[in-house]
């Protein structure tokens with residue numbers, strides 16, 4: 001998958017993608033990441049990329065022309081069609097379902113706004129989709145871009161090894177929250193590891209983990225539970241867990 005990121009801070013995207021799974025995916029050729037800085041395409045001595053908003057008010061707005069030039073450069077670099085996705089609080093909240101759809105694309109171009117945002121005429125003319133990470137305001141869209149790069153790269157074939165993809169599947173596969181995890185020591189001043197996890201009974205362990213995921217989702221995110229569309233077995237597991245003291 002190719003991802004182009006239009007940002008005033010390309011080094012931020014490159015550094016955040018150099019680590020761990022995403023860094024390894026780049027080495028394996030599973031992710032082809034490119035940054036495009038509008039400032040490299042800004043005219044004049046000061047290479048302006050922003051200016052004051054018409055109508056007054058605080059902050060600055062990103063100018064059309066440097067963005068158009070950066071986008072044109074990105075599209076000229078590779079003929080593969082790609083949606084232009086704008087990270088902003090006005091976008092549609094990102095979900096794992098949308099991540100899965102994005103991960104299936106051959107390419108996407110991410111637009112990171114700074115300041116108060118981008119001239120509306122550029123957004124209306126060029127942006128295909130707006131995505132929000134959540135209902136909060138950041139200094140720029142770069143953190144959102146880094147999240148999307150990470151989330152879609154993990155889903156590329158060959159990006160995760162068996163253990164890692166098992167974690168991915170257990171958590172994102174069924175839309176439930178993850179179960180609790182424990183490791184050494186079995187006994188600690190902070191408490192004991194649940195007996196079932198030390199029993200070696202893999203069916204009982206799988207049942208306990210599923211039950212914990214169901215219970216945790218019911219308690220913390222009942223909205224996800226409704227979407228998960230539970231079957232009879234899961235409902236029974238959850239009812240049993242709810243009755244336990």
Ligand SMILES: NC(=O)c1ccc(NCc2cccc(O)c2)nc1
Pocket residue numbers: 087088089112113114115116117118131132133134135136137138139140141144
């Ligand atoms: N919730 C988010 O995904 C998110 C995205 C970007 C951002 N900051 C840059 C920006 C960009 C556009 C308009 C704007 O008001 C602020 N902050 C939060």
